[in-house]
Amino acid sequence: MAVEKKELVGRHKRLAFMDVEGTGTTFIRMTGFTALSEGKEAKEYNRQYVDEATERNDVVGYATSVEYEFDRYTNDKVCEKICTITDDELVGTEAQVDIVTVDVFTADDNKRAIARKRTWSVIPDTSGDGTDALIYSGSFAAASEITKGYVTLDDKMETCTFTEGAIPSE
Numbered sequence: 313m314a315v316e317k318k319e320l321v322g323r324h325k326r327l328a329f330m331d332v333e334g335t336g337t338t339f340i341r342m343t344g345f346t347a348l349s350e351g352k353e354a355k356e357y358n359r360q361y362v363d364e365a366t367e368r369n370d371v372v373g374y375a376t377s378v379e380y381e382f383d384r385y386t387n388d389k390v391c392e393k394i395c396t397i398t399d400d401e402l403v404g405t406e407a408q409v410d411i412v413t414v415d416v417f418t419a420d421d422n423k424r425a426i427a428r429k430r431t432w433s434v435i436p437d438t439s440g441d442g443t444d445a446l447i448y449s450g451s452f453a454a455a456s457e458i459t460k461g462y463v464t465l466d467d468k469m470e471t472c473t474f475t476e477g478a479i480p481s482e
Contacts, residue, residue: 398436431456
């Protein structure tokens with residue numbers, strides 16, 4: 313039995329795509345981001361029983377968020393969506409976006425890869441930082457549960473379509 317070689321997964325192999333039109337069908341790749349890191353912020357239930365020497369700890373929920381920072385580009389639909397939410401100070405569902413996170417390192421020969429879709433509230437922080445480029449920053453806060461599925465990527469990995477469920481076996 314041959315042992316499969318392990319390979320380090322580069323950060324560029326986890327991509328994010330946003331539904332900027334709100335149709336739920338086509339997701340556009342989020343480019344120009346200098347930060348896009350996820351924090352799980354697990355909610356814990358801690359207790360110690362009188363007959364045990366060790367405390368018990370269970371994870372009972374999450375308050376997941378993604379810190380973002382990006383350079384503002386013209387003619388970029390993702391930038392335009394987030395900038396409109398920020399600059400016009402939109403609130404409620406008008407300040408929510410659907411994002412699909414794709415592990416492209418799992419892609420098969422048909423350009424299908426494991427993905428997770430979620431609705432996020434855009435929580436703007438700053439705009440105008442930097443002297444070389446107009447920079448926006450903030451966070452995406454989870455506004456829904458994760459929907460597990462897969463995407464089918466286009467040839468240049470600029471757009472994808474999301475399907476709930478497992479990748480079909482051929």
